[in-house]
Amino acid sequence: MTTREKLYARTIAPLVPSTLGTLDGFPEIEVRRVAEESARYVCGGPPEVFIVSYGGVLLLKLLALLTCRKPFKSLTLDEQKAMLQKSSESRFMALRMLPILVGLPIKTMFYNQDDVCRVLGYDRESLIEDARQHQVSIDR
């Protein structure tokens, strides 16, 4: 991982559990893996996406300090989730966009996992296998 990726992964990791939540039947959230893959994805995009996304994470953490008088990671999961939800419903566009920006890579990485997809009834492997059996002739 690059220094930028490491920095982003470290910063976003505390937001992973509260963004995703857990439910019976879903695989356990591997916070570090989700954070690192989010970092690779965001850092693979254009510079403005990194700036906005990284800035968004920092702003959310600042918001926790200002509104709850506690660092984000010291809030309970329910408090963190409530803060994200409240921010997403704010009448101010900038606040509204924060959890969306931060949540995008986290949600993408978690629901990209094969074991999570299988819980949702999407078995990628068997579909690929099926597609291999039905490859279309390239003749015109």
Add this chain to the structure above:
Amino acid sequence: MIIRPEDVKGDITKSADVVVIGSGAGGAPIAKELAVEGRSVVVLEEGAHYTRDDFKLNPLESMMRMYRDAGQTITLGVPSVVAPMGNTLGGTTTINSGTALRMLGPILKKWHMFHGLHDITEDEMGLLYSHLEEYLFVKKADPEVAGPVANTFLEGARKLGLSSGWLPRNAKECEGYGSCAFGCPSGAKQSMDVSFIPDASKSGAEFYTCCRAESIKVSNDVAKGVTGRFVDPSSGRSTGIGITVEAKVVVLAGGAIYSPFFLLRQGLANSSGQVGRNLEIHPAVQTVALMDRPMDPPKGIPQSSHVDEFKDEGIMLEGGTVPPEVHAVTLPFYGKAHAAHMKQYPNMGIFGGMVSDIDSWGRVLALPRAGYSPSIFYSLKGRDVEKARLATVIMAEIWFAAGAKKVFTAITGHTELGSTADLRRLAQSRIRARDIYAMSAYHYLGTCRMGSDPEWSVVKHTGETWDVENLFISDASILPTSPGVNPQLTIMALATRNAGFIDDKLNNG
């Protein structure tokens, strides 16, 4: 022949009749038509070559490898819009939905009246469309393969008496693997990489992949060739190996974002000042419905059906299934609430609404910044915001008519519609552009537009630039306005047409 970077051991110097920059819907048909005519053709494609065996139904992997900016290209404006673009052999056709529609009838009349393009006739376009439809196996999506989401949405539209149907697609024996936008694993979708490119290759055209064109050689206002550099496909950084192609004709086919960016960087073909201006896109909003029965996503054809009742008002509804990781980001929830909603993914359907007749314009600029990427300025204005809201209302109404228990929208304050009362509230509301929190955009057009007046356009009706002889542009950038529908077939039709003018030019010395 398709040449991969590992096949290239040192700097290359070549000469050819034609060098084409880009292998998408604008570049590949020209390469094929001219190669079949016996012309020597070299194509430089910045993206890498992947085949159906590489497509693993994994959106993330595909975005990282085959999309520009890993699929995260965004416009600068309100709302900021995600603008996905292909960066692979076949261009965006390799990762598009495969919708193959003809331009709406009145649009060509608009081109005649406002852009002086009388040489492009309805009969000629009709012939070109017919030829392409046959070549690309275009036919309407099969309802049996389309999947429950499309069938359910159309059932709702029919209950409301709305004009709707199955979309024509360039797909052959499609079995509905739900992954058009991430590479078709069976090779059914007739994107450029499985149609024009292999045929061009058979006729002798050479495709250099992972090869970024850097400049067009011009002498006395005549294009003479192209220089480029091979790039590492994962980092985009130069490998240090260069290529020079001397050619009688140069075709720029980098798409409506990268073609103007290329010209602006070099200060070429812009005496009109129109390069990069007049950017039109098709902004799109989505609705997600929770049904009381399995929708079986994402199996089926991701974009197989449409509701065209409102096409004259500039609204087209097209959809719709997406895999879980894409679906997850459309739901505006956090924590357990998000997980609980995602658990209902098997019972959910998604549909998109596209503003197809647009009033908003943007601009592509080559500003100093890191990496090789343009700045895209675009904001949704005036009636387009209203159309986006209307599209959302119509889609929600259709979903409820089809039996949806809930509908989720991308409009702040109306994210969850649980009843027709919620729907009425949205229908009676006024929204601003910033109230739309998630928007994507497709079909970038118009940034090097065609026209009969060199002061207001960049290229002639033949595709040749007004300023530089033997420099042609062939991609979505030359369309002077939106064709009112998905543009790939129109881009291919114009490319095929322009191949004829290039051939004439080569014949005449």
